[in-house]
Amino acid sequence: MENHPQLNRSLRLWHIVLIGLGYMAPMAVFDTFGIVAEVTDGHVPAAYVLTLVAILFTASSYGKMVQVYPTAGSAYTYTSRTINSHVGFLVGWSALLDYLFLPMINALLTKIYLSAAFPEVPGWIWIVGFVLFITVVNIWNIKIGASINGLLVLFQFATVVIFVFLAVKGLHQGDGTGKLLSLQPFFTETMDASTLLTGASILCFSFLGFDAVTTLTEETIDPKRNIPRGIFLVALIGGALFIVASYFTQSLFPDVSKLQNPEGASPEIALYIGGLLFQSVFLAAALTSTIASGIVSHVSASRLLYAMGRDNVLPARFFAYVHPKFQTPLYNVFLIGLLSLTALWLDLLTATSFINFGALVAFTFVHLSVIAHYVVKQKERSLKAVFQYIVSPLIGMSFILFLWYNLEPTSLYLGFAWSLIGFIYLLVFTRCFTRKPPQIDLNVE
Template sequence: MQNQISLKRTLTLFPVVIFGLAYMAPMTVFGTYGIASEISHGMLPASYIVALIAMLFTAYSYGPMVRAYPLSGSAYTYTQKSISPHLGFIVGWAILMDYLFLPMINILLNAIYLSAAFPAIPMWVWIVFWVIVLTVINILGIKVTTNVNTVLVLFQVLVVIIFIALSIKGVAGGMGTGTFLTALPFFNPEVSYAYVLAGASILCLSFLGFDSVTMLSEETIDAKKTIPKAVMLTAFIGGLWFILVSYIGYLVYPDYTAFTNPDSASLELAEHIGGTLFSSLFLAGLVTTGIASGLSSHASVSRLLFAMGRDGILPRKIFGYIHPAFKTPVYNIILIGIFSLSALFLDLVTATSFINFGALVAFTFVNVSVIAHYYVKQRKRSPKETIRYLLLPVIGALFNIWLWTNLDKHALLLGTIWAACGLIYLLFMTKVFSKRPPEMHFEDVESM
């Protein structure tokens, strides 16, 4: 009998949490700093608190689902096995939307930063440049290794620590608010909390990654205990980090209306506290974040499309093709590169909303899956179990739906169209639900 190859369980809690925090990226907080400050009317820390609370309820719901299904696939797997394979396909389709837009977001952010730093060069030039660079590197098969990623993350942490130190020095010298304690970024009677909620819906992008640790379920020792703890810790630590950095940013630069360009406001903030030298270092940190995240997200989605092509979900001749010399899914990589050119005509608010649409759909169904699996199927309905498997997941789902309704209207429209396309494709693949839908193997993305 032939031995079946499987993933090796070697990871403990600490490296799994580090993986999640690295995926979230320490400098993510600056990616949407300006636009989120503008949307929340200066109450960015409050928006992060709302987003964190919503994410913690969802993070809690990941725990029971990991214990029930310690497999790769995250929200897709949980929905498929707990509720319905057909609904699971739609959730997987929504997750695919995240994968498709992530490379474009990183390219757009890098273009915004570099265009602000070098205004003589049009932004479209930077967009085309980064599309070509990331596409070519992925075709050649060059991957960002764990060691390189660690160095990049440490560099980002160093930049943020310097940012905090310079900000504290500036505030102590009378810059900004001139005080280290103020309640205004958390509660301002002149600002409606509707703006805080609108800001929170944008900030979901910052939390993408806390759920990524569930993808390591098949490589983690005692995954049923370790992964739930890692999900909660990653979300909580990441959320506290975002609240701290945004609060420090408010102290040193409280007037969000003074930013010349909200998209690149973080660069203006860096120059404000540290001059040209720190601004250059800060720009390097932002671009480094975009390169690392852009390369990995581009590689991930191209391999996800390959897995779907190999399994017959998408046309095998195109999506299931591997280049004989480079050993990479060349057609998929090129297609993602072409798709990333959408950065030429999308603004940052709309682009981030597209990703948040899919993320909030996935997060909502993680909560619903807990109810379906434990409360409905397994009939766990004691007072304690009702709180764990009904009340808390309902609150988590409602939080996500609440944030979802505050998304950009264009994102809601495109997301609905995307979901409708997935439903039409599902009807075709299943011959109007007469057979089981094809399965998306998300675990293949992690192992390639």
């Protein structure tokens, strides 16, 4: 590793957890509530429980692989080292969709929130301002960005706590049409398994973030211990918050048809439960959610590009450059900022479609990497190993395959088009696959 630029190893477990939670955007639970409530016929918390269980199997596979390959490349590195370097490049290329487009989505959401509050201000100003702020924050040492992200995440959690308090108070006083303590949001005799799975497939993407922390492995103290722990804590804490918040929201609104706009219900819910003052706090938390997610998604994208540049599958002089003072991949940070400005022309649906495809590719190949490494290469054959390295990944993959089946056609078309570009690049780079993409020493402690 001596001949390669290195990132600064300074992040502790609590940094990792807050970064992952910031990526997940806790306030998103209210943005998706109305849609999922309609799909599941009022069983949003049950759909979250199902999603969390399924996601934990994928989190387990990430944890297993990061212990073997503690580097910044995430699914790209795991696939390259266990299956095939060419396939690994294509996985990394596809995963870039997830990492590159999330900053754009956060820029678009920021414009939506602020344009609603200040309609006289041109929307492009909010996008440019957001991108400039996120880029500047990511130029500096990663601990600065992690600290800012941590404050924003804590504010979101505080807002959710206030929401729960107001919901309990309202339900106790007889507000809404539901009950304070009821199993109805989790189970009813009329609950349909297929609609529950459909709701879970929508909510799955609320958990993006537990996997993103693997791109920070080379900046984490004792990564083989802290990254796997961080992955599970992010998934568990985020899942618990989603379940609790959705339970009280569902208790207040068992029938979401009474909401004027179920697909954009969060401002209406906030106004109903706490008046104009809490609605203002609620919208401020939603805005900090996009900023926090914007910071950490920018970080993750720049680190994945760094890993691919250091492997020289992307030009190393640019993508593997680390600033000697800030110890950040400076050129990648600027590049992500420039790409994020495409939010000026993209719509929310298109950007989201790219993210969904990239995330599912990464999830699928991390499960396959576990089987390839532990079963095929290491020849683990004990009963415990069969469950850990075959059964567990296959259970996780079964849910991922269901998500693939339910993926909207737009995501598939755009994703395959992007993959084709990557395939052509790989074809040229490897001279029609006559040579392998170069690899580096992975002895990272």
